[in-house]
Amino acid sequence: VKLHASFRDEEWHYFTLxxxxxxxxxxxxxxxxxxxxxxxxxxxxxxxxxxxxxxARIVHRDLKAENVLIGPRGNCKLIDFGSARDLANPQVKGAxxxxxxxxxxxxxxTSNFMAPEVVKNLSSDFRSDTWSLGCLVFxxxxxxxxFHGGSIVRVYKKISKGVLEFPSKWLKDxxxxxxxxxxxxxxxxxxxxKDLREVEEHPFFRxxxxxxxxxxxxPVCTLREMCLRQIGLRWxxxxxxxxxxxRSQPSLIPQVLASLERVAEVSDLxxxxxxxxxxxxxxx
Numbered sequence: 238v239k240l241h242a243s244f245r246d247e248e249w250h251y252f253t254l255x256x257x258x259x260x261x262x263x264x265x266x267x268x269x270x271x272x273x274x275x276x277x278x279x280x281x282x283x284x285x286x287x288x289x290x291x292x293a294r295i296v297h298r299d300l301k302a303e304n305v306l307i308g309p310r311g312n313c314k315l316i317d318f319g320s321a322r323d324l325a326n327p328q329v330k331g332a333x334x335x336x337x338x339x340x341x342x343x344x345x346x347t348s349n350f351m352a353p354e355v356v357k358n359l360s361s362d363f364r365s366d367t368w369s370l371g372c373l374v375f376x377x378x379x380x381x382x383x384f385h386g387g388s389i390v391r392v393y394k395k396i397s398k399g400v401l402e403f404p405s406k407w408l409k410d411x412x413x414x415x416x417x418x419x420x421x422x423x424x425x426x427x428x429x430x431k432d433l434r435e436v437e438e439h440p441f442f443r444x445x446x447x448x449x450x451x452x453x454x455x456p457v458c459t460l461r462e463m464c465l466r467q468i469g470l471r472w473x474x475x476x477x478x479x480x481x482x483x484r485s486q487p488s489l490i491p492q493v494l495a496s497l498e499r500v501a502e503v504s505d506l507x508x509x510x511x512x513x514x515x516x517x518x519x520x521x
Contacts, residue, residue: 238306238314257314259307262377266302268503269469270380273409274456277442279305280374281450282313287370288433288447290315291363294324298361299346300369302376311455320345322361348389349382353422356393363431364424370436371419371427372401379407380469380503383420398422407499415441465496472504 239255262279265271271279283305290297298320306314323329344351344358352368354360372383384395395402399422403413418428419436429436437447458466468475480501483494 238316255308255314257306257308259309259311261303262305262307262313263302265307266377266380267470268380268472268507269466269500270407270503271377272458272462273378273412275458275462276378277445278311278450278453278456279307279313280377281442281445281447281453283315283373284370284433284436285447285450286313286315287366290321291433296322296324296362296366297369298322298355298366299350300366300373301347301350302373303347312451324362348392349384351396352424353397353399354424356396360424362424364427367419367427367429367433368421368424370429371416374412374419375401375408375416378412379404380500381506385506404499404502406495411439411441415439461493461496465493465500468497469500469504472500476501476504 238257240252241255242253244251259265262283265279266276270276283300287297287300295318297315297318299317304315304317306316308314341358343355343361345361346355346369350369350372352361352365355365375381375383383401384392386392386395399420401416401420403416408416415428415436418439421427424430428439433447436442468479476497480497483489483497
């Protein structure tokens, strides 16, 4: 996101930033998930941005859909570098989490997206960013935070096992395979841990490339996808009537009812876990 100007008065600093009218990527995908064509479009841009950071030797350390903004042309902007680490300048310490008198330098980020080695305060590098990227892919496509499940303790127990649960029939096989290849307990075994171009060659991104992804126009969603998103965002008001109506229409294509039932399941899970994901890092 571009900084156009900055100024200050006696109490505050002010920053004039580039307008991103599309809001957060999480707002676009929450509860309903991104349609695959739009999801692939956005994810290509996120991976392109992270590859740019890698080439500059910068570890983001807080990758999630809430830290991706949508610009006026549907292009994605990666934000929030408050937790980032510059490997080219190791003398500059990144943010850490203060625990009494100790600062845990590796324990940073947002709980649902933290790799096992980050939770244990062992390391945070490109490999842990790869784990977080896999979690971000799940979040964008499923419309649900990864490793959801209530308290941070429960979330960390799931992360320590290294197994991300996939509700049945939510995602296509190539999407599941991509996520499972990246969200792997062994840091060195993660797809893209050494080079994100390995991810670019995965079948999920077939026909697309990361290079210049930010220059591509966003795909146009179908009427069905747009209606489903509006219902999902207002599920408390329209959800049950829409689901009841869909179940009473034998001529309705099966995909519509399946999509509504999936949104109902996701909405129930989000009610049980309203925080979704929690920022853990305390900047010091």
